[in-house]
Amino acid sequence: MTSFIHVEGLYKSFGQQTVLENVNFNVKKGEIVGLLGTNGAGKTTFIRILNGVIKPEKGSISLNGLDPASGGDEIRKISGIVTESAGLYHQMSGKENLELFAELYGVTDEKRVEELLELFDLKEHRDKPVGKYSTGMKKRLALAKALLHKPDILFLDEPTNGLDPDGIQMVLSYLKKYNQETGTTIIICSHVLHQLENICDSFAFIENGTIVEQGTLTELEDKYVQNVTVKVSTTFMPQENHYSGFPCKVLGNSMVAFDLPSKNDIPQLLNGLLKRDPVYSVTIMNNDLQSIYFRVRGNK
Numbered sequence: 001m002t003s004f005i006h007v008e009g010l011y012k013s014f015g016q017q018t019v020l021e022n023v024n025f026n027v028k029k030g031e032i033v034g035l036l037g038t039n040g041a042g043k044t045t046f047i048r049i050l051n052g053v054i055k056p057e058k059g060s061i062s063l064n065g066l067d068p069a070s071g072g073d074e075i076r077k078i079s080g081i082v083t084e085s086a087g088l089y090h091q092m093s094g095k096e097n098l099e100l101f102a103e104l105y106g107v108t109d110e111k112r113v114e115e116l117l118e119l120f121d122l123k124e125h126r127d128k129p130v131g132k133y134s135t136g137m138k139k140r141l142a143l144a145k146a147l148l149h150k151p152d153i154l155f156l157d158e159p160t161n162g163l164d165p166d167g168i169q170m171v172l173s174y175l176k177k178y179n180q181e182t183g184t185t186i187i188i189c190s191h192v193l194h195q196l197e198n199i200c201d202s203f204a205f206i207e208n209g210t211i212v213e214q215g216t217l218t219e220l221e222d223k224y225v226q227n228v229t230v231k232v233s234t235t236f237m238p239q240e241n242h243y244s245g246f247p248c249k250v251l252g253n254s255m256v257a258f259d260l261p262s263k264n265d266i267p268q269l270l271n272g273l274l275k276r277d278p279v280y281s282v283t284i285m286n287n288d289l290q291s292i293y294f295r296v297r298g299n300k
Helices: 043-050 068-077 094-105 112-119 135-146 165-182 217-224 263-274 289-299
Strands: 003-014 017-028 032-036 058-063 079-082 153-157 185-190 202-207 210-215 228-234 246-252 255-260 279-284
Touching: 003 043, 003 185, 017 043, 017 185, 032 043, 032 165, 043 058, 043 068, 043 153, 043 185, 058 068, 068 079, 079 135, 094 112, 094 135, 112 135, 135 165, 165 185, 202 217, 202 289, 210 217, 210 289, 217 289, 228 263, 255 263, 263 279
Parallel strands: 017 210, 032 185, 032 202, 079 153, 153 185
Antiparallel strands: 003 017, 003 058, 202 210, 228 255, 228 279, 246 255
16 A cells, blocks of 8 residues: 655754654554654654654655645645644633634534534533633644544644543544544654554654654564563462473462463463463563563664
């Protein structure tokens, strides 16, 4: 499939400071991609370049066939952007904010504002001044604002900052639902890896201005997770520090951790355990996104 976004050899500096260097990046249409890295890694600058707000010194970029350096206006017409500062008018109601931006975006569908208020569970708060909204409500209204003109791509910069766990879950579930219903390509910049593990189709790790790895969670796991640690809930408590040739450790509360050379050894382990004791749950402990991220960093 042709890339919706293709970036090759991107370089950007501010004065003597190199911010992005040799960045290569690919996104398929309809994907949700997590652009993950620490604060200051270059995520926000990269998004601003993709939108044509600032220009790189080197490299090539194609976004839906457009070059942001020369076609920034066209790209911004098909883009929605949510930054940490929501850009809302607090003295106006939620509905008035959306109506104002709908006019600015040239949205002629009179039903669009109502659709988005309903989608983001803001209908009962539509006439309340935005200044009285909770942080979560402001985030949802900012998302609705970014989606008014039905963009082909949505850029989100730290969209869950300042939210409590319920708010985080709500915002991410809205994004997943919207992506599934519309096929909108979404790029989410964040430094909080575990929040995005279940929403993104693929991930790109950016460190010191360079994308050091990109792929789906399965692809990254296959590449970086060889030995696996498996936590098993079972009534069997080994007396030794190994079982059936596998090192193990009793964790307590009917939990045992086994160190295996590969996830392909899990069936052999479970077959042996099930012959003597029940097994209630099995969890691989070191193949989550955060564990893989630190392995990637350790290999660079």
